[in-house]
Amino acid sequence: MKKIEFTVLVLITFIIAAGAQQADNNSTCVVCHRDQDPPLSTPVEQLKTSIHNNPKLSCAGCHGGDPTAEDADMAMSKAKGFIGKPSPEQIPKLCSKCHSSAAFMRTFNPNVPVDQYQLYLASEHGILLKKGDKKVATCVSCHDVHDIKKANDPTSPVFPSNIADRCGKCHADADYMKGYSIPTDQLSEYKKSIHAKTLYDKGDLSAPTCNDCHGNHGAMPPGIASVANVCGACHLVQSEYFSASPHKEAFDNMGVSECEACHGNHAIQKTSDQMIGTDEQAVCTQCHDEGSQGYKTAALMRDGIDSLATEISLAEAMISKAHLAGVEIQDKALNLSKSKDALIQSRALIHTLSMDKVGGKIKQGLKAAINALEIGRQALKEVGHRRNMLIIMVVLTLLVAGFLVLYIRVRERNND
Template identity: 35%
Template sequence: MRHFSIFISSIAMSAIIFTTDLPQDACVSCHFEIDQDKDVDERSLTNILDDIHIQKGLGCSDCHGGNPEAFDDEDEAMWDVDSFLGTIERVDQPQVCGVCHSDPIYMRQYSAHIKTDQVGQYWTSQHGVSLKEGNQNVAVCTDCHSVHGIFPVNDPRSSVYALNVPETCNHCHGDSEVMEGSGLSNDQYDKYRISVHGVALLDDMDISAPACNDCHGNHGAIPPSVFSISDICGSCHVNNKDLFKDSHLSDIFLNADLNQCEGCHNYHDILTPTDEDLLWNDKDNCVECHQEIEDVANKMGVKFNNIITELKSKIDLANEKVASAENMGMEVSDLFFDLEEAHKILIQTRTSIHSFNLEHVSETASSGYKSADAAILGAEKAMEEFDFRKTGLLIFSIILTMFAILLYLKIKSLEKNK
C-alpha cells in the first residue's frame, strides 16, 4: 500500500522531479510527498535544480545526513542514522559547509584552483568572531550564498555575483532591526549607491568596479583599519597611494590615527572629487585640520586649483578652436590626438595632487600645457589656411568677374556691329 501511495504521489507531484537532475532517492520521494501541498518557494527550494551542488551530483544527504537508500522506513532513513543532521543550525553552518569546502583534497576534484580557506577566513571576520561569542544575529554561509539555490560566484544569478553583492550585504546591513545593538549604522548601501564606485558598478554595470567585498574582503569581512586603508584603496588607485605614501602627510596621518584616503574622500559615499574641493571653502577637507595654520593650506590648495584651472582653460580653448576649425570644414582630426593627450595629463595632474608637492604638480601639468598648445597652434594654422582659401577665392572671383565683364562687352560690341 505504501509503495502504491508513493507511486501515485510521484505521478501527481510536480513534474520537475522526473524531468530533472534531482536524485531519485528516499529523501526526495518522501519529502516531496509530505510537502507537496506547500509550494516550492515556501520550501526554499527555488532554483534547487540549478544549484551547483545538485549540478555536481550531490544529494540532500550530503549536507543533511541520513540514508537516502531507505525508501520505506522513516527511522531507517533519518532518526537511526548517526550522521543525520536535519535542519542545520546557524551556529553549525560553517562546520557543515567546511566539511567539504575546507578539505583541499576533496575539493580538488571539482577544480584545480578552488579555494578552501573560506571557513578559516570566516572565523577571522567580524561575523565569525561574533558567532563564536554566541551572537546568532550575524551572517552565516547561507545568508550570503542563499540556501538551496547556490550558484558559483561568476554566475549572474548568484547572490554573490559582483553586481548582486551590494544588495546581498544590504539585506542585513540596511535593516535597522537586524543591526540594532551592533553599533553599526544602516546607511552604508545608500552611501555606496551614490558613490563613484556604486555608480560604476550598478549603473554602468562595470563589474571591475569595487563592490563591498573588494574593500572589506570576502569571507574575512572586516572594516579596513588606519594601517590598511591606503593599501586597500591603493590596490586599484596605485599612483594615488604611492604619491601619498611619499608625501610629508603620510606620517602625520598615521601618527594622528587618521585614516589616510578616507580622511579626505570619506568612505562608502566616495564621490567624484571636484577641482573646487581644493578651494578654501566649507567643502574643503583641508579645513578640518588646518584651521589654525590657515595661510599655508590656503596657499597650497588654491595653487593646486590654479594649476588645474589653467590647464583646464587651455584645454577648453584648444577644444573650442579645434571645433571652430572643424566647423569651417577644415580637416583637423589629427589634432584630436593632442586634445586627448592633454586630457590624459589633466587627469594625471589631478592624481599628482596626492604628492602634496607643488613642484611635482606643476611639472606634471606642464606637459599638458604643451599638448594643449600644440592643438591650439594646429587649429590656428587650420584657420589661417581657411583665410588663405578665402583670399584665393576672392582673387579668383575678381579675375573671373573681370573676364566676365569683358566677355559681356565683347558680346555687346559684336551685336552692335551687326
C-alpha cells in the same frame, strides 16, 4: 555475438538512465520529501538548480542520518547522526567539512579556494558567532541554503550585482541591527556612489561592491591605516602616491581615515577639479587654514589644473572651428591627447602633495596644448588664405564683366 551486443546495449541504457536518476534514487530523503507539501518538499525543489545537485553529495552530508534506510524514523534517527536543521553555530563547521578540504574540492575544481572557513573565523561575523551571537551572518545567510549557486551565476545572491542587496538584508535593516553600534545607511549610501553607478548603470561587473573593500568571508571594516591599500587595489597610482606622501603619516597619527577623509566612503562620488583648492567645495580646507603652506599649495595646484584644462578646451575649440571650415589638421590628435594625458596625470599627482611634481606635469601638458592651439591657429590662417584667393577671384570676375559690358555697349552703339 549479437546477443552479447544486445545485452551490452541494454546495460548501457540502464546505466545512463540510472545516472540521470541517481540523486533521487540513492536517497530515500528525496523519495519521501518530494511528495510532501512545502516546506518539507521545498529542499528537493531547490536542490534541482543548486551547484550541490551532484551524485557525490547527499542530504546526509549536512543533515546526517541514513539516506539508504527505507523507514523514515530509521533514516532520521539520532543514532545515525541525524541533526535536522543545523543551528547557526553548526553551519560554518558543516560547510567546511568539504570546503576546507583541498583534497576533496580539487575533484571538482583544482582552482577553488579552500580558505573560506579560516577567513570566516577571523571575520567580525565569525568572531561574534563564536561569542554566541546567533544573529550574525553564516554561510547560508549569503549563499542561501539548498539552492546554492556558483558566485559567477547571475542568479546567485553573491553575484557582483546582487551582493550589496544581500548584505543590506541585515545591514540596512535598522530593527535587526539594533544592539550593534554601527549605522544602517551603508546600502542606501552605496547606491548613490559612483561605484554603484558603474556597477548597475554601466553594467561593469568589475566595479566594487561591499565585498571588494570589506572582504567577503573575512568581512571586517578596514582599519584606518589600511584604507589606502583597500582603495589601492584598483586605484593603484593614487594609492601609491598617497602612501609616499606626508599625508599618510599625518592622517594615521591624527586617526583620520586615509582616502575617505577627502573622498568619503560608501557614497563616494566622481571626483572633480573643484575638490582641490581653497573654495567652498574644496576638501583641503577641512584641515588647511588660510595662510598655511598647505592652503597655498592647494590654491596653486587648482590654478595649475584649471589653466591646463582651459588651455585644452581652447585648443579643442580652435581645432573644431578649423575642422568645420574644412581645414585638415594632421598632428592635432597627438598633441591634444598628450595634453589631456598630462591633465589626467597631474590630477593623480595631486595625491603626492608635491607642487613640483604636479607643476611639472602641468607644464608638460601646457606645452602640448599650446602646440595644439598653434596648429589650430595655423589652420585658421588657411581659411584667411582662402579669403585672399576670393578677392583675386572677385576682382578678375569684375574685370571680365566690366570689359564685357563696355564691349556690348560699344558694339551696339556702332550698330545703331
